[in-house]
Amino acid sequence: xxxxxxxxxxxxxxxxxxxxxxxxxxxxxxxxxxxxxxxxxxxxxxxxxxxxxxxxxxxxxxxxxxxxxxxxxxxxxxxxxxxxxxxxxxxxxxxxxxxxxxxxxxxxxxxxxxxxxxxxxxxxxxxxxxxxxxxxxxxxxxxxxxxxxxxxxxxxxxxxxxxxxxxxxxxxxxxxxxxxxxxxxxxxxxxxxxxxxxxxxxxxxxxxxxxxxxxxxxxxxxxxxxxxxxxxxxxxxxxxxxxxxxxxxxxxxxxxxxxxxxxxxxxxxxxxxxxxxxxxxxxxxxxxxxxxxxxxxxxxxxxxxxxxxxxxxxxxxxxxxxx
Amino acid sequence: xxxxxxxxxxxxxxxxxxxxxxxxxxxxxxxxxxxxxxxxxxxxxxxxxxxxxxxxxxxxxxxxxxxxxxxxxxxxxxxxxxxxxxxxxxxxxxxxxxxxxxxxxxxxxxxxxxxxxxxxxxxxxxxxxxxxxxxxxxxxxxxxxxxxxxxxxxxxxxxxxxxxxxxxxxxxxxxxxxxxxxxxxxxxxxxxxxxxxxxxxxxxxxxxxxxxxxxxxxxxxxxxxxxxxxxxxxxxxxxxxxxxxxxxxxxxxxxxxxxxxxxxxxxxxxxxxxxxxxxxxxxxxxxxxxxxxxxxxxxxxxxxxxxxxxxxxxxxxxxxxxxxxxxxxxxxxxxxxxxxxxxxxxxxxxxxxxxxxxxxxxxxxxxxxxxxxxxxxxxxxxxxxxxxxxxxxxxxxxxxxxxxxxxxxxxxx
Numbered sequence: 001x002x003x004x005x006x007x008x009x010x011x012x013x014x015x016x017x018x019x020x021x022x023x024x025x026x027x028x029x030x031x032x033x034x035x036x037x038x039x040x041x042x043x044x045x046x047x048x049x050x051x052x053x054x055x056x057x058x059x060x061x062x063x064x065x066x067x068x069x070x071x072x073x074x075x076x077x078x079x080x081x082x083x084x085x086x087x088x089x090x091x092x093x094x095x096x097x098x099x100x101x102x103x104x105x106x107x108x109x110x111x112x113x114x115x116x117x118x119x120x121x122x123x124x125x126x127x128x129x130x131x132x133x134x135x136x137x138x139x140x141x142x143x144x145x146x147x148x149x150x151x152x153x154x155x156x157x158x159x160x161x162x163x164x165x166x167x168x169x170x171x172x173x174x175x176x177x178x179x180x181x182x183x184x185x186x187x188x189x190x191x192x193x194x195x196x197x198x199x200x201x202x203x204x205x206x207x208x209x210x211x212x213x214x215x216x217x218x219x220x221x222x223x224x225x226x227x228x229x230x231x232x233x234x235x236x237x238x239x240x241x242x243x244x245x246x247x248x249x250x251x252x253x254x255x256x257x258x259x260x261x262x263x264x265x266x267x268x269x270x271x272x273x274x275x276x277x278x279x280x281x282x283x284x285x286x287x288x289x290x291x292x293x294x295x296x297x298x299x300x301x302x303x304x305x306x307x308x309x310x311x312x313x314x315x316x317x318x319x320x321x322x323x
Numbered sequence: 324x325x326x327x328x329x330x331x332x333x334x335x336x337x338x339x340x341x342x343x344x345x346x347x348x349x350x351x352x353x354x355x356x357x358x359x360x361x362x363x364x365x366x367x368x369x370x371x372x373x374x375x376x377x378x379x380x381x382x383x384x385x386x387x388x389x390x391x392x393x394x395x396x397x398x399x400x401x402x403x404x405x406x407x408x409x410x411x412x413x414x415x416x417x418x419x420x421x422x423x424x425x426x427x428x429x430x431x432x433x434x435x436x437x438x439x440x441x442x443x444x445x446x447x448x449x450x451x452x453x454x455x456x457x458x459x460x461x462x463x464x465x466x467x468x469x470x471x472x473x474x475x476x477x478x479x480x481x482x483x484x485x486x487x488x489x490x491x492x493x494x495x496x497x498x499x500x501x502x503x504x505x506x507x508x509x510x511x512x513x514x515x516x517x518x519x520x521x522x523x524x525x526x527x528x529x530x531x532x533x534x535x536x537x538x539x540x541x542x543x544x545x546x547x548x549x550x551x552x553x554x555x556x557x558x559x560x561x562x563x564x565x566x567x568x569x570x571x572x573x574x575x576x577x578x579x580x581x582x583x584x585x586x587x588x589x590x591x592x593x594x595x596x597x598x599x600x601x602x603x604x605x606x607x608x609x610x611x612x613x614x615x616x617x618x619x620x621x622x623x624x625x626x627x628x629x630x631x632x633x634x635x636x637x638x639x640x641x642x643x644x645x646x647x648x649x650x651x652x653x654x655x656x657x658x659x660x661x662x663x664x665x666x667x668x669x670x671x672x673x674x675x676x677x678x679x680x681x682x683x684x685x686x687x688x689x690x691x692x693x694x695x696x697x698x699x700x701x702x703x704x705x706x707x708x709x710x711x712x713x714x715x716x717x718x719x720x721x722x723x724x725x726x727x728x729x730x731x732x733x734x735x736x
Contacts, residue, residue: 145691186536189472192461192475192479193460193466193467193468210457212452212461215393218390219394220538222690223690224390226390228393229382230384231381255453312538
C-alpha cells in the first residue's frame with residue numbers, strides 16, 4: 001500500500017469518521033476480492049492443501065472443469081477429455097490407464113437374467129464387480145447385493161442382505177440385486193442436470209464429472225441401484241483395473257453418483273460383464289434382447305420369469321427365474 | 324458529534340446511494356444488546372464456515388448420511404424452511420388484496436422473514452451438494468437444465484423467483500418511503516398478485532419433489548402438497564408472531580393487539596386443518612398396515628430394534644396439539660406476550676415433524692427393506708447453525724431498516 005495514500009486519509013480537513021472508515025474499507029475489500037478470486041480458482045482446480053500443483057496439472061484440471069456433458073461432446077472432444085484423464089491419472093497416481101470412449105454396438109439392447117435356483121450365495125460376482133469397476137475399498141461400495149431367504153419368501157425385502165457364513169447351505173436361496181437399467185427409469189427423470197441417461201444399447205449410464213451430487217436419483221431409485229461417493233474412493237494400485245471406459249469403470253471422485261453399468265467397458269467389446277463371468281454356478285445370463293438366438297431370449301421364452309416391483313412401471317431389463 | 328451528523332443524514336437522505344449506505348449503517352448500529360446479538364450470529368456463522376471447509380475437503384463423509392439415508396439434516400431443514408417462507412403469503416394476501424389495515428403495517432416484517440427463510444433454503448441445498456463447484460451445470464444454456472421432467476429444476480426456478488419477488492417489491496416500496504414519496508400502486512400490485520400464487524407454488528413444488536417418487540411409499544401420497552401448506556401456514560405465522568413480540572417489546576415500533584389476534588386466527592385454522600390431515604395419514608397407515616406402512620411404523624413405533632425417531636415424533640405431535648389448543652383458547656387477548664409459549668411450542672413441534680420426521684422415514688427402510696438409524700454429525704449441526712444464524716441475520720438486516728424507514732415515513736406524512 002502506497003504510504004502516500006495512507007497519509008491522504010489522515011490529512012482530511014474534517015476528520016470525518018465515516019470517510020476514514022471508507023478509505024480503510026476500500027483497501028480491505030480490494031484485498032478480500034483478490035483473495036476470494038485466488039481462493040476460488042484454486043478450489044476449482046482442486047488444489048486443496050497443495051497450493052500449486054505442476055502447471056500441466058493445473059491446465060488439465062482447468063480444461064476438465066469446463067468441459068461439456070459427455071452426450072453433447074463430439075467424438076473428437078471425447079478423445080481429448082480421455083487423453084486428459086489418462087494424463088492426470090499418470091500425474092496423480094503414477095499409473096498407466098487406457099480409457100475408451102467406444103460407442104454402443106448397433107442393434108443391441110442388453111438384458112439380464114438371474115437364475116434363483118442356481119445361486120448359492122458365493123458372492124464371487126460381488127468380488128469380481130468390485131475389482132473390475134474399481135469400487136471404493138474404504139467404504140466397501142458394492143453395486144451388487146445378495147439377499148439370503150428362507151423357503152416361503154421370495155422377496156429381497158424380507159431377506160437378509162448381510163449374511164456372512166460359509167456357503168452352500170441347505171434350505172436357503174438367494175437373489176442378487178443391482179441396477180436393473182430400467183427402460184422407464186425414475187432416476188433419469190429425476191436428475192436436474194441430465195447427468196444420467198439411457199444409452200442406445202439400453203445401458204443407463206452416468207457422466208460422473210457432470211454430476212453435481214444432489215442425490216435426487218438415489219431417492220428416486222426403487223431398487224437401491226445407485227451409490228454415492230461420500231469420500232474420495234480408494235483403490236490399491238495393484239488391484240486397479242486399467243482398461244477403463246469413460247462411462248464405466250474409470251476412477252470417480254467424491255461427490256459423484258455411480259452404479260452398475262453392465263460393465264460397459266466389457267459389453268461394448270463383445271465381452272460379458274464381470275459378474276456373469278465370475279459366477280461359479282452359471283446363475284447369471286446376459287445378452288442381446290434383439291437377437292432371437294441369444295441366451296436371454298431363450299430364458300424369457302422358456303422360463304417363468306418375473307421382475308421386482310413390477311407394479312411401479314419402471315420396466316427393468318433384469319429378470320429373475322426359477323429352473 | 325458523529326451522532327448528530329448521522330441524524331442529519333437520516334432526515335435529508337434521498338437517492339439510491341444514501342439508501343444503501345443508510346441501510347448498512349442502521350444494520351450495524353444499535354444498543355449493546357443488539358451488538359451482542361450480532362456478535363453471537365457472527366460467531367455461529369464462522370463456526371458454520373469452518374465446518375463447511377471440513378466437509379468440502381473430506382467430502383460428505385463428514386456427515387452421517389449414507390447410501391440408505393441419502394438425505395439428512397440439510398434437506399430436512401430446507402423442506403421445513405420453504406414452508407416458513409411461503410407463509411408470508413398469509414399476511415400478504417389479506418393486506419394487499421383485502422386492504423386489511425391491521426396486517427398492512429406488518430407485511431414488511433413477513434416479507435423480511437420470508438427472505439431470510441429463502442436464503443437459508445438456498446444455502447441448505449448448496450451445502451448438501453456433493454459437487455458444489457459444478458453447480459453451474461444446472462444453469463440453462465451453459466449447462467443442462469432438465470426441465471420440465473425433473474422436479475428439482477422447478478424448485479430452483481420457483482425458489483429464486485419467489486426470493487426476487489419478496490426482495491424487489493418491498494425494496495421498491497421502502498425506497499419510495501425513504502424518499503418520502505408514495506409508491507405507485509400500479510407498479511407493484513401485479514407482482515404482489517403473482518407472489519401470492521407463487522407462494523402456494525413454492526410449497527407445492529417442494530412437496531411434489533417427494534410426492535413424485537414412487538420408490539418411496541411414505542412420500543408418494545396426494546396429501547404431501549396440501550399438508551405442507553397447512554403446516555406451513557401454522558408454523559410460519561407462529562414465527563412471525565414471535566418476531567413481532569420481540570419487535571414490540573424491544574423497539575419503538577408498536578403493533579396493535581388486533582394484528583396479533585388476526586394472525587392467531589390464521590394460525591389456529593391452519594393448525595386444526597393440519598391436525599385433521601395428520602389424522603387422515605395416521606389412519607391410512609395404521610388401520611390396515613401394509614408393507615407401504617413400514618416407514619410410518621419405523622417413525623412412530625420403531626422397526627427391527629431401531630427406534631431413534633420415536634420419542635422425537637411423539638414429542639413433536641404433542642407440542643403441535645398443545646400449541647394448537649393453547650392458541651385456540653387465546654391467552655394473548657390482553658397481552659400478546661402470553662401467546663409466545665404457545666407459538667414456540669407449535670413452531671418447534673411442526674419444525675421437527677416436517678423436517679427430520681418427514682425426510683428420514685421416507686428413506687427408511689431402504690428400497691430393499693434395510694433399516695438404519697441416523698443422527699446428524701457435528702459437521703452437519705455446525706453448518707446448520709451457521710446457516711440459521713445467517714438467515715436470521717438476513718431477516719434482521721431487512722427488517723430493521725424497513726421499520727426505521729416506515730416509522731419515519733409515517734411520522735412525516
